Amino acid sequence: MKIDMNPLEQGDRLMTLQSALVHGRIGRRDFLRMAVAGGAALATAQAWAEELGDAAITQRYNARKLAGAYDYIVVGSGSGGAVVAGRLAAETSASVLVLEAGGTDQLDAVLNPLMWPTNIRSERDWGYSATPSASVNGRSLILPMGKVIGGGSSINVMIWARGHKNDFDFWASETGDDAWNYRNVLEIYKRIEDWQGVQDTSRRGVGGRLFVTDVRDPNPIAPAFLQGCQSVGIPVFADMNGEMMEGQGGAALANVRIKDGMRRNLPSDYLWEVLKKPNITLLTGAVMHRLELSGSTVTGVTFEKDGELHTVQANRRVVLSAGAINTPKILMQSGIGPAAHLKEVGVKVVHDLPGVGQNFQDHILAAGCVWEYETVLPPKNSAAEATFFWKSDSSLDTPDLQPFQIEVPYASEVHGPAFSVPNNSWSIAPGLVRPKSRGQVRLTGADPSAPVVIDGGFLKEEADLKALVHCIDLCREIGNSEALRDFAKREVMPGPLKGDALKDFARNAAGTYFHESCTCKMGRDSMSVVDGSLSVYGIDRLSIADASVMPRVSTGNTMASTVIIGERMADILIG
Template sequence: MKLFSKALEQGDRLMALQAGLVHGRIGRRAFIQMAVAAGATLGSAQAWAQTLGDAAITQRYNARALAGSYDYIVIGSGSGGAVVAGRLAAESDARVLVLEAGGTDQLDAVLNPLMWGTNIRSERDWNYSAEPSDAVNGRSLILPMGKVVGGGSSINVMIWARGHKNDFDFWADETGDENWNYANVLEIYKRIEDWQGPADAARRGSGGRLFVQEVQNPNPIAPAFLQACESVGIPAYADMNGEMMEGEGGAALANVRIKDGMRRNIPSDYLWETLARPNITLLTGALVHRLTMDGTRVTGVTFEKDGEVHSVMADSRVILSAGAINSPKILMQSGVGPAEHLREHGVEVRHDLPGVGQNFQDHILAAGCVWEYVTPLPPQNSAAEATFFWKSDSALDTPDLQPFQIEVPYASEVHGSTYDIPAGTWTIAPGIVRPVSRGEVRLTGADVGDAVAIDGAFLREEADLVALESCIELCREIGNSAALSEFVKREVMPGPISGAELREFARNAAGTYFHQSCTCKMGRDEMSVVDGRLAVHGIEGLSIADASVMPRVATGNTMASTVVIGERMADILLA
């Protein structure tokens, strides 16, 4: 425990030094000396000084010399936007402007894996919530989304979950574009990954830009959880993103984006080094008001920074990567969306596109099934180290359940006050990753400051509630199995419940995985917003590259599949 604490303290000092270098508070020479004193190798300290120092100087200059036009404007620096912007700038001479409403990612809360929870409902979160719903007993579920460089990849858990084979084959069928099928997406993953786990030449890549590894030195409860899953018929695998996600599912330790004890958000591998180039400008604190348009062609963006409104032209294209809530909001407030709804809120209709804001999806994560430790153990990595994918109904073609074993107590606001939950507890959080329910994002006004109304539709469809009930029962069976008995003093909640009591527990436990998606889906039907090449239907000069374009949410944590969307966008533009 002392060694673990010491490592965290060392990591915190290095994070603070890096932030100081980026913001110009520490010079390069002083940074190298202090970083080595804090435990970094001389080589690492020199590399950080070069990369972050050059980037800081270039970006300060570019921000002060804002141009009137750029070749590309990328709205958002999250898991899609960072990929697109970084590759455009690094692989071409195109002038790229990246507009990020939030601030820097060089913060302990972002870089320290165990501090990820402090980002939720902070200034690094847009602080969205769904409207109260009878399906979750009148509760308003929170919908965190990153308002910081890196977006969700900076504030959420660092799980790298590719998605199931059938997800991508479905996307290909919806769009009529075989570039989205599993075989082709697999080649993207192999190209970009630097996988540190068991070799699998057919499925995993090495030497790519994205460092991915299994959780290191896990809490002993994590491998025991895999044994418990096997005891109820769920096979354990060495890799959660290999063969396991081509078939019926299974259990595995998590793949994570953690290196040397620090979070690797997506900008760390696509933007940080690129920001030293003169052809990219990253503006933080830049709130987009709307797209500027000439007829049905997008010509640029109007945004606000430091109280001043700017209008900048895009000579080639605007790429909207603001996420599944803000992307449809920006579209609708720019006049692109369901015509009747826009007129209702005084927005001039530029193009009637009825699917904008529709088809909202998110994974359900229930809080949770909780046990008291015999002897409390400290959480490791991101405190969520083991998971499984399984089917609530054998007739399904793809696993629809994804619980996570969480090494701390996890209860909803209802159950937290209902049950006596001591500090030394751990959780299995039931999860649904193939929801049937569909919600929507709507405007409440035409101004950038007007809120959006989010109907999450959580558990509205009976099939989702039945699946969650099934998952709770399965999680209880696993948690009470012999394989986990050495970690169990007692079951804290929910206990042996069934019928109406189980249903009530499920409604009060339901939360989300923070995987908002699908509100600008790609496809060919009348409710589609973009085509297979991610261009907005009926609009010139505009593409979308974020989780909103998924026609159906990917099976598992959505960061990795959103990176693939960014990669496809970059491939299309660079071609």
């Protein structure tokens, strides 16, 4: 008997069943029966039962039989770590240990695209915040980072933004390694993507492992937003990651990682299938304490799980993929970083590497410009379905602005109460994706449990504030355009502010895109932490494969460009 339920209820039911199977709460036979009754096709249910059931059994065994040594230890299972670990396990016979501080990704809050905001400040978020800063009127901006299998790819908004052509050519110039240039990175994208949108054989791949689509059945406000962009001179493109990101920019519906109404995080395509193999162990709840070294050679790691310390040897290499806050934290806890700072907090210096924790960057996403709906419309996909890339100054070589049209109200803790933002609203969030401001990550003590201090550097450079103010004006012009008039009962905020009042609004509106990056940059200068092959300078058998290695943050949401870093790391290790 098939159970009648609406599509959202059906999706939630199937997510719950998958989680129960992975955790061993139900067997395969019961899973098949209940999944089919819940609306899944038999063939689909059988595939889920085999993949998730085998993986669960193997990983439970491997976790109980933790070995003393592995060929590779990968710290973090996010957009970089999942790629590295999954490819090593699938394409070699090497033994791989993946250490993830968080827990399972088989949860409704992760799998349901519209539930992504519930992950922020939950147990699936490390809960970091920047220190209060005068440049954002004394506010402390939150810095969510995924503490869950899949890392940021499990808690973000699922946007697949490749980055601009100039980003990768800059990375190649900084490292002196042409493997990072756009032409070569484009071949990786074409290899890994299974693009569902308008065909573009010179730029998009079909048949790869990563399902990528433009948003389907969008809220009508999303295409209207594109018309509004066009009315102010921003051209509209069929694909946000094609020709548009090789030139001056433009507007488009978003590329997303949503399939059959469910999030596709990176482990779903790189890890879940290989977790059936005996040569990979994914250990959750494993919090890194330090790298183990013999002289300048990394020999293994020490981590804590369930209150117990474990030291495990790495026969070939440790790859840090813990993110732009935790990766420099782990390095500094292990004595690798700026010598003066390490001595200041009581850490024995193993290797003076001054760039560790420096060069912190994140995109600004301001909250924002808000209109009250004329007739309320339900959000679709991830509730952020249309965007544009544009320049605040025509002399720039790359777009520095990326607002998103958001189908729900989006206001800061200052502006929400001040403007009495109603629930029946929609937003355009001004975005700055080429910030000039820089921050840093520092330790407060030698103990691994001691918190880090994060100076986000947000809007410290006057040029960033100027660009954000320009973006607010541009977003207001679009939101008040004829194309969006049928959707707007009234403009809620900011209204026609000018001069210092608008700057003050921008400082109180500023938040981040949750794209923390650049704290262990690759390059060849004295502040570089890794070389073009992602090996840590001065330390043997240690690499980094996450957004911290970006010398300059990529233009747009950083998940896709971090996958490229993971792919490059895997190519280097596998040869």
